[in-house]
Amino acid sequence: MLLLQQIVNSLMLGSVYVTVAVAFTLTIGILNFLNFTIPTLFMFAAMIGWALAYWGLPGGLTGPSYWPVALAVGIIASMIVSLVVERFTFRIMKTKYGDSTEHAIPLVSSLGFLLIIENLVRIGYGTDAQRFPGPSADLTMSIGGIFVRVPQFVSLLFVVVIVIGLNWLLRTSRLGRGLRAIAENPDAANILGVDMHRIVPVVFMLTGLLCGLAGALFAINYGEVSPQMGEDIGTKAIAGMVVGGLGSIWGAVLGGLIVGLTEVMTIHLFGADTVQVAVWGLLLLTLFIRPQGLFGHSAIGKGKL
């Protein structure tokens, strides 16, 4: 029973990782771009949400009870920032000669943005962790003797809906076809009339949306936000993405859950300090033994870098 309780706990924890991991895998799968701003977008949405809920929204909407609106604004803010990132990474990336590090350019830019966003938030709101005035995170229900926190359960359902929706979008819509064409072969997609300048920002908007949602869910579930909150989640999400396979959405889902399980089990068995070694060890092992992960194609992300 204890084991089952642990598994349920890890499932809940994993659902946050899953959302961020899906954002990572989406940009890598479609644009072959490891976007390091993702963890900061996650943090940004939550911090903006907190700041608005704490200091009040414009137009007389004040007080902690307006937190859903505050979080929604936070999510939108994170999408806008993501679009700004697109402007300065993908849009003006120009390399004259093909060499093995040219694809590193957007990656390095995104590292720059990571520094900018995280430190601007620190300057604005300080480095301390803040209590998010959301609903009580401790509201629990019991299903057959297993305790489940209601907000976490709702989050899990939410994540499932997002992932299914995203899959549907990629499989059936015209937009999805364009995105998959770019993932397959950017040059060919360009020739076939897929407008890169219109469609690439969509990827970044989706990234902002996913990270924003994850940030909001985190704020509600854990009742605490800080400028550093992205670092830990970011690493776990990257690990989840790698375990699941780069570019695979369902892989990211399964990988995120596996990382959640690994984390909970490691804490249970060896204590909190060993989580870092366990998670990164899992990632490193995956890269050595099965780089394509559980579901990934071996081609994705291999491009010269």
Place this chain on the structure above:
Amino acid sequence: MSGYWAGILSILAINIVFAYGIFLPVATGQLNLGGAGFQALGAYAAAYASASFGLPVYVTIPLAALLAGAIGALIAFPILRTRGVYLVLATFAFAEVVAGSILNSETLGGAMGLSVPAFIDWQIPVAVAVLVSLFVFYLMSTRFGLTMRAAHDDEVVTDLMGVNIRKTQVTAFGLGAALAGLAGGLYAHTFSFVEIQGFNAVVSIYVLLYVLLGGTQTAWGPIVGATFFTMLPEVLRETLPTVKQTLATLVGITEPVAPPDESWRLVILGVLTVLMMAFRPEGLITRTMMERLQFRRSPSRAAAEVSA
């Protein structure tokens, strides 16, 4: 020399050695985002050898380089099988595993860190940095350096030219790891204290930025990058409060304002990174730039160019 400048010189020297450690794999086309891991290996090797066995500095510092280099060469085999994004992730993961392992090791002090009894003044790091720079300049002038740069440009063709790409990459990666470890050893003895929190992911990011922004095409790049980014915080420490005060005066605030947060320096580093990647992705110092400088120096060749 004042303590302040001695400190700056030490940090600068360590950063240059560290930057060369990342430069070698990057110049071979391998993005290494695990620099902090190798530096930590060197720092802890030196610290442990000094604290537990009382070994002198001239033993502990080479030991730091050897250990980090050996581990680097060893993991280079599985790590360099991965490419592109995978390689970035693998090196990053390696650094995290190193940090996590040290954090959990009671022998190495865990989260408490280790004190290092032997202290070195600025002369030793500076001397080491000069030697390392000379070594890398020499290395880049050899055929081995040529094959490194060729592997960076086009692996398939370099292989067809008869170059053993794998050997080249593993050697460059291992040598780089040794230099990063050497920087770690110098760090341990300069600051007399090591704690694993000082070797986090951000450190790996910084050193990669030094190298990429300095330029990876010539051995000048890491010197320029490391110097620029080591001196930048110092310059900003001086000028930022003045700038902020001036701006405050311009908008009509006459009373003194608080000096800006440390975070501003990181914001400026971030902005510079983004701008450099947008406008000069090959880094500050490029081959073409060095060629131009040489043309200017020899008038006969410049004349030949004009007449051609």
Place this chain on the structure above:
Amino acid sequence: MTTDMLSIEGVSKNFGGLSVISEVSFSVPEGGRVALIGPNGAGKTTMFNLVSGVYRQTAGAIRLRGHDISNVPSRKRVRLGMARSFQNIRLMPHLSVIENVMLGQQARTKSLADMAMPLSGSRWRREAETLLGEMGLDTYPGEVVATLPYGIRKKIEVVRALAAQPQLLLLDEPAAGLNQTETASLRDFLMGISRRGVTLLVVEHDMGLVRSLCDHAVVLNFGRKIYEGSTQTVHEDPLVLEAYLGPRHNVAQGAVTNNGVAGDAA
């Protein structure tokens, strides 16, 4: 039998389920000048990639001077005496002209000392300078390749291959993008190389160059060999005509002009 520099014996190559080369056999005699021609997508470059070891054949054997090199890794094949150029120039963009040529010498390095000696002032560098001089390319040895015009880069690539001092030189469309004067000078240049005893296997669309340079031609179409014989009679072969012009244009439509068999030569 053993005097063949290169022999291709029943070589096939599949990518996944797609057959790109099927059961092709031909040989290149020592000192010969052989053209490998065919319409676009016929498998010529794939054949080059098989010979130089970028790909491994699915079936068959490739022999260099009688030795089966099928299992020799690509980087070691150049040490056995073959060098190649590429269809789209693949010089190292960040290396200078002289450095690219010195990279071509790599196959002749023997010891660690060759790798560890500084190159400036070395015999390697002097030799590369001499070679560039012989080819009339010694104007900017220090110039970074990426900044040079197309025609120059094309020639440097051939010089880089020559720097390996190969016995067999594989040239993938050496004349592509060159004008008539440049092509003529390229022909003389290649003839000069041939006179030194270097065997040439050339993929080329310019039939004028093919006929004046090569004595022997192998024609591929859809990965199969459809012709092997003299370059002088290749344009009379019905299968070749059909491959280039399609089945409706048979021999009665008239002979192929001197400028090219290929309608799609570009």
